[in-house]
Amino acid sequence: MSFRPEHELHKRRFSRNLGVGLTLAAFVALVFALTVVKVKRGDPMQGYDHVVQPSSVPKEEVQP
Amino acid sequence: MSETSAYQGATATPYEPGFGDYVQLLKPRVMSLVVFTALVGLLVAPVSLHPVEVFSAILFIALGAGASGALNMWWDADIDRVMKRTAKRPVPAGRVQAGEALAVGLGLSGISVVMLGLATNVAAAGLLAFTIFFYVVVYSMWLKRSTPQNIVIGGAAGAFPPMIGWVAATGSVSVEAFLMFALIFMWTPPHFWALALFMKEDYHAAGVPMLTVTHGRKATRAHILAYTILLVPVALGAAVTQIGGPLTLAVAVVLNAGFVLGAVRLWRRDEVMAEADNYAAEKAFFRFSLLYLFLHFAAFLAEAALKSVGLGGW
Numbered sequence: 001m002s003f004r005p006e007h008e009l010h011k012r013r014f015s016r017n018l019g020v021g022l023t024l025a026a027f028v029a030l031v032f033a034l035t036v037v038k039v040k041r042g043d044p045m046q047g048y049d050h051v052v053q054p055s056s057v058p059k060e061e062v063q064p
Numbered sequence: 065m066s067e068t069s070a071y072q073g074a075t076a077t078p079y080e081p082g083f084g085d086y087v088q089l090l091k092p093r094v095m096s097l098v099v100f101t102a103l104v105g106l107l108v109a110p111v112s113l114h115p116v117e118v119f120s121a122i123l124f125i126a127l128g129a130g131a132s133g134a135l136n137m138w139w140d141a142d143i144d145r146v147m148k149r150t151a152k153r154p155v156p157a158g159r160v161q162a163g164e165a166l167a168v169g170l171g172l173s174g175i176s177v178v179m180l181g182l183a184t185n186v187a188a189a190g191l192l193a194f195t196i197f198f199y200v201v202v203y204s205m206w207l208k209r210s211t212p213q214n215i216v217i218g219g220a221a222g223a224f225p226p227m228i229g230w231v232a233a234t235g236s237v238s239v240e241a242f243l244m245f246a247l248i249f250m251w252t253p254p255h256f257w258a259l260a261l262f263m264k265e266d267y268h269a270a271g272v273p274m275l276t277v278t279h280g281r282k283a284t285r286a287h288i289l290a291y292t293i294l295l296v297p298v299a300l301g302a303a304v305t306q307i308g309g310p311l312t313l314a315v316a317v318v319l320n321a322g323f324v325l326g327a328v329r330l331w332r333r334d335e336v337m338a339e340a341d342n343y344a345a346e347k348a349f350f351r352f353s354l355l356y357l358f359l360h361f362a363a364f365l366a367e368a369a370l371k372s373v374g375l376g377g378w
Binding site: 012030033034036037041 | 081086116182
């Protein structure tokens with residue numbers, strides 16, 4: 001019994017699979033780049049982390 | 065049957081589609097026009113996007129156009145098989161199964177719309193979804209085989225990309241976006257009817273009710289002239305809006321003069337004259353129509369570039 005991976009059928013499927021693989025890899029890279037751009041361009045965000053953050057507390061008006 | 069013989073039996077498989085066959089489903093040549101016009105629509109808009117957003121927007125608009133091309137090939141495989149111009153497409157040539165074309169078309173439609181929405185805004189994604197629907201359902205499934213006005217109304221599908229580009233940048237439609245849409249919309253009928261004049265046998269054999277088949281060539285020549293004249297105010301109008309300027313106006317005047325003269329020349333010819341020179345004028349008009357659209361959008365882009373350095377614009 002022999003198995004010939006270099007058969008034309010495999011070659012052809014390899015090119016197709018390689019094409020799909022590279023396309024998916026490019027898609028992942030694009031989504032990552034897009035995410036970085038969106039996050040960087042978004043307004044500064046601050047989540048509540050159970051720590052007092054003086055910068056988040058509204059300033060009281062000082063009476064003259 | 066041993067594994068070896070089973071494997072050898074597989075060699076009898078008639079054809080194993082390659083990656084390129086699936087790419088052909090997306091009509092790459094049509095996509096190039098979509099990419100160019102959408103890019104212009106996006107870059108001449110008054111709001112600028114990050115280069116990654118621009119790239120993503122154009123990619124997903126092109127992918128949406130490709131998806132509608134695949135769905136068109138799935139639906140039109142029967143008539144594509146008859147026409148010489150389309151017989152070598154992957155589905156009629158038997159390289160890709162019709163069901164695969166449907167799956168690729170539906171899958172890419174979903175991906176392109178969702179991703180355009182995430183990359184830019186919901187309005188642009190909605191417009192892309194409508195464009196795909198319009199091209200596949202309204203044009204391919206309904207109008208193409210039922211009315212000689214198929215090209216006129218179906219042309220709207222090809223006219224949407226610059227508007228989608230504009231909406232991707234600004235989030236809304238404006239008179240400039242509408243005029244870029246109208247420019248391609250009014251340009252499409254003379255462009256395709258000129259093609260139909262010298263490819264008549266194809267459409268006739270497939271039973272597609274092109275104007276040349278239903279109303280004859282003399283009427284088609286008159287229609288080409290009418291639409292070419294109607295195109296002039298649209299082109300000149302676009303040149304005097306925010307996306308235009310002296311350069312755009314000059315280009316529009318020259319191109320429209322040439323286009324109208326070409327249309328008048330076609331209108332004055334009859335079949336005897338056309339047969340005598342193997343449709344030279346019709347072919348020249350068709351080639352000029354491609355240049356016409358390319359130079360119009362190139363002028364918008366050049367005007368935007370000039371504006372960015374303090375020149376150009378009104």
